[in-house]
Amino acid sequence: LVSRQHHPERSTVWVGDAARRVPIGPDTFTFIAGPCAVETPQQTLEAAQMAQSAGATLLRGGAYKPRTSPYAFQGLGVKGLEILTDVREATGLPIVTEVVDARDVPVVAEHADMLQIGTRNMANFGLLQAAGESGKPVLLKRGMTATIEEWLMAAEYIAQRGNLDVVLCERGIRTFEPATRNTLDISAVPVVQATSHLPIIVDPSHAAGRKDLVVPLSRAAIAVGADGVIVDVHPRPEAALCDGPQALLGTELRELAQAVRQLPPAV
Numbered sequence: 277l278v279s280r281q282h283h284p285e286r287s288t289v290w291v292g293d294a295a296r297r298v299p300i301g302p303d304t305f306t307f308i309a310g311p312c313a314v315e316t317p318q319q320t321l322e323a324a325q326m327a328q329s330a331g332a333t334l335l336r337g338g339a340y341k342p343r344t345s346p347y348a349f350q351g352l353g354v355k356g357l358e359i360l361t362d363v364r365e366a367t368g369l370p371i372v373t374e375v376v377d378a379r380d381v382p383v384v385a386e387h388a389d390m391l392q393i394g395t396r397n398m399a400n401f402g403l404l405q406a407a408g409e410s411g412k413p414v415l416l417k418r419g420m421t422a423t424i425e426e427w428l429m430a431a432e433y434i435a436q437r438g439n440l441d442v443v444l445c446e447r448g449i450r451t452f453e454p455a456t457r458n459t460l461d462i463s464a465v466p467v468v469q470a471t472s473h474l475p476i477i478v479d480p481s482h483a484a485g486r487k488d489l490v491v492p493l494s495r496a497a498i499a500v501g502a503d504g505v506i507v508d509v510h511p512r513p514e515a516a517l518c519d520g521p522q523a524l525l526g527t528e529l530r531e532l533a534q535a536v537r538q539l540p541p542a543v
């Protein structure tokens with residue numbers, strides 16, 4: 277269902293309701309930004325305003341945070357979803373947020389415009405199937421040790437439940453290189469585009485884990501023909517409860533937006 281044999285034309289996935297629908301696909305470059313985690317109403321609103329004023333059209337933000345350590349901040353759950361919907365109301369930005377448990381799919385789908393499935397859950401087949409039945413578009417991140425074939429098969433689990441509104445997200449894979457948290461597999465973009473009709477975006481923030489690499493990796497994503505980027509932004513990265521070192525400030529986000537505008541997507 278996700279292959280170009282089945283559907284030769286590359287697809288566009290629309291996110292949001294009739295009043296504010298945002299396309300992700302071949303004819304546009306979608307800029308998604310927001311805090312890694314929803315921490316407080318104020319922090320989320322400030323991050324959303326920074327994202328919006330830099331030109332982002334979708335807001336990201338985690339209410340459920342699957343952390344490596346069970347002692348790290350795990351997210352605000354439903355309270356976080358409510359903060360996100362308030363911020364959507366205030367800014368008009370549709371929201372994409374992660375769901376980590378199949379049992380939470382209904383409540384997340386009730387609040388969010390797009391469900392995110394993170395790297396740690398790419399092969400959680402029950403979750404993929406539940407997302408496939410949610411009626412909402414899905415942002416499917418690549419498992420950090422998954423091959424492209426395994427990733428596309430994960431997308432197939434969602435599609436098989438009747439949901440072809442899937443956007444793939446390359447967010448780096450585990451390699452032997454310790455200079456970055458993950459190694460951004462930029463070649464995955466054209467490989468996926470040759471094989472699958474689904475849109476593919478890049479997450480340079482979670483790939484690198486370092487904010488100084490976010491702009492160069494975004495430029496690489498644009499140059500290689502990705503359909504968008506998703507980046508972390510925080511009004512006070514030094515105080516962030518999650519992944520502060522990779523979060524951009526407003527000025528840095530604007531620099532990124534300028535890079536997006538200057539470099540036309542590859543043809």
Ligand code: PEP
Binds near residue numbers: 393394395417447482
């Ligand atoms: C995220 O985007 O909030 C996240 C945790 O990303 P990943 O699943 O790619 O690590």
